[in-house]
Amino acid sequence: MRRLLADRHLQLILVAGIALGLLGVLLSTWGNPEHTGICVSCFLENTAGALGLHGNARLQYIRPELPGFLLGATVSAWIAGEFRSRGGAATLYRFLAGVFLIVGCSVFIGCPIKLFLRLTAGDLSAISGLAGLLAGGWLAVRGLTSGVHIGRAAPQPGGGGAIIPLVFLFLLLLLFVQPAFLLLSSRGSGAEHAPLLVSLGVGLLLGVLAQRTRFCITGAVRDLFLLGRRAPLVWGLLAFILAAVITHLLTGSFRAAYYGQPGAHLDALWSFLGMLLVGWLSVLIGGCPFRQMIKAGEGDTDAGMVVVGMLVGGGLVQSWGIAATAAGVALNGRVAVLVGLGFVLLLSLLFRDRSA
Numbered sequence: 266m267r268r269l270l271a272d273r274h275l276q277l278i279l280v281a282g283i284a285l286g287l288l289g290v291l292l293s294t295w296g297n298p299e300h301t302g303i304c305v306s307c308f309l310e311n312t313a314g315a316l317g318l319h320g321n322a323r324l325q326y327i328r329p330e331l332p333g334f335l336l337g338a339t340v341s342a343w344i345a346g347e348f349r350s351r352g353g354a355a356t357l358y359r360f361l362a363g364v365f366l367i368v369g370c371s372v373f374i375g376c377p378i379k380l381f382l383r384l385t386a387g388d389l390s391a392i393s394g395l396a397g398l399l400a401g402g403w404l405a406v407r408g409l410t411s412g413v414h415i416g417r418a419a420p421q422p423g424g425g426g427a428i429i430p431l432v433f434l435f436l437l438l439l440l441f442v443q444p445a446f447l448l449l450s451s452r453g454s455g456a457e458h459a460p461l462l463v464s465l466g467v468g469l470l471l472g473v474l475a476q477r478t479r480f481c482i483t484g485a486v487r488d489l490f491l492l493g494r495r496a497p498l499v500w501g502l503l504a505f506i507l508a509a510v511i512t513h514l515l516t517g518s519f520r521a522a523y524y525g526q527p528g529a530h531l532d533a534l535w536s537f538l539g540m541l542l543v544g545w546l547s548v549l550i551g552g553c554p555f556r557q558m559i560k561a562g563e564g565d566t567d568a569g570m571v572v573v574g575m576l577v578g579g580g581l582v583q584s585w586g587i588a589a590t591a592a593g594v595a596l597n598g599r600v601a602v603l604v605g606l607g608f609v610l611l612l613s614l615l616f617r618d619r620s621a
Contacts, residue, residue: 274478275497281474282501286508288467289382292330294516295459299527300386303330303471304379305554306370307528309579310588311455312436315448318580323453329461331558332437333468335572338476338562339430340469345477350426352566354416358612359567362550363557363574364581365542365605370554371578371588372539372598373397374528377482377553380540381502383529385509387521390529390536397537401544402486408549409487412618415550418567426564429572437465454528476563481556483547528591535594535602542605549612 285303292302301307314325342348370376373394375383380398383391439447440461450456458464474480480501488496513519524531547553552560552568554575560568582588586597 272497275500277474278478278480278497278501279504281471281478281480282504283508284474285378285471285480286385286505286510287512288471289378289505290386290509290512290516290518292459292464292467293518295463296457297459297464298454298457299518300383300388301375301379301454301528302382304375304382305331305334305558306367306376306575306579307374307379307454309367309554309575310371310583311450311579313576313579314450314455314583316580317446317448318577319583321583322448322455323450324455324583325448325450326455326458327436327440327447328458329437329440329465330468330471332433333465333470334472334475334555334558335430335433335562336437337469337472338559339472341473341476342563347476348426348564350421350424350564350566351418352421352425352569354418354567355616356567356570358415359550359570360574360577361608362546362612363571363576364578365608366546366554366557366571367575367578367582368587368598368601368605369539369542369546371582372594372602373536373543374530374589376555377540377543377547378555379528381482381506382509383526385506385519386513386526387519388526388529389521389523390526390531390533393533393536394540397540397542398483398544399486400537401541401546402483402548403490404541405545405548406487406490408613408617413549413613413616414618415612415616416567418565421566425566426569429561429566429569472559472562475555475559479556481552483544483553484556486544487548530589530591530593532589532593535589535599538602538606539589539594542602542609545609546605546612549609 308328
């Protein structure tokens with residue numbers, strides 16, 4: 266145990282986990298929606314709405330945390346000499362994977378980070394989502410160990426890895442300038458946000474820490490099944506959970522209950538299946554929605570296509586009535602999750618190395 270804690274890389278992972286838990290709770294205290302201090306999928310739905318990709322007037326705001334995550338990772342990777350344009354591994358499949366990641370998250374109402382922020386705030390309705398995330402991670406690990414690999418990225422000339430960081434820099438500029446075509450909510454969760462510079466600063470800090478540590482929620486789940494408690498990311502996840510619980514208690518935002526939790530519903534089966542889809546898919550493609558943004562910031566164009574897919578998915582889940590509400594999961598959402606699970610199964614069959 267002492268030898269493990271003496272590892273400098275592990276120490277940095279613990280710092281990243283603590284920062285994510287602490288700031289994830291504080292962002293809600295500073296103005297973000299309750300239990301949604303950080304939620305990559307929710308933020309992408311908001312951003313898609315601001316760009317006119319859906320018409321839900323309550324979910325329209327370019328969340329500055331997103332450019333912060335990605336640009337923080339870009340700066341960190343560039344300084345460390347780790348920014349490299351690479352990609353070309355099953356690009357179209359990864360775009361579709363990004364869409365289905367948001368489908369699963371929107372049916373649960375939250376990405377894996379929000380899942381743990383909800384749990385650490387006492388939201389017992391999120392337990393079914395945790396079970397789904399673990400089950401999805403276990404299925405993906407079984408696939409990986411039996412030879413399922415979604416291609417291998419190769420170096421790409423021409424600087425294509427800079428495109429996604431430049432796109433998010435442009436989105437950040439739009440938020441500062443606020444041109445007439447930009448849609449911004451005047452009510453609903455889209456109108457609830459921490460001060461712009463605070464959100465951006467938090468995003469940049471977490472982007473740097475995540476790039477240096479490779480921190481990832483589903484990466485921790487994967488390593489838990491592969492390596493057990495020896496895995497550094499598992500300790501980082503535990504640090505995140507502990508920091509979030511303590512911060513919820515100190516800010517008075519902890520309330521253990523199953524009913525009446527903000528940003529939640531009681532369709533336990535579909536929460537389970539939504540997170541099953543997210544966990545399974547995330548491990549297969551190499552990271553949760555947060556990790557995909559960090560990798561895109563490092564010049565990974567495959568992750569960049571996942572991010573583009575997630576942004577498009579953020580528009581589709583609202584326009585097509587897929588996203589769940591406090592009332593539960595509509596038929597369109599249930600069908601979309603089942604289609605998504607079929608997609609992951611097909612992906613596993615197509616990319617399985619038969620010689621493994």
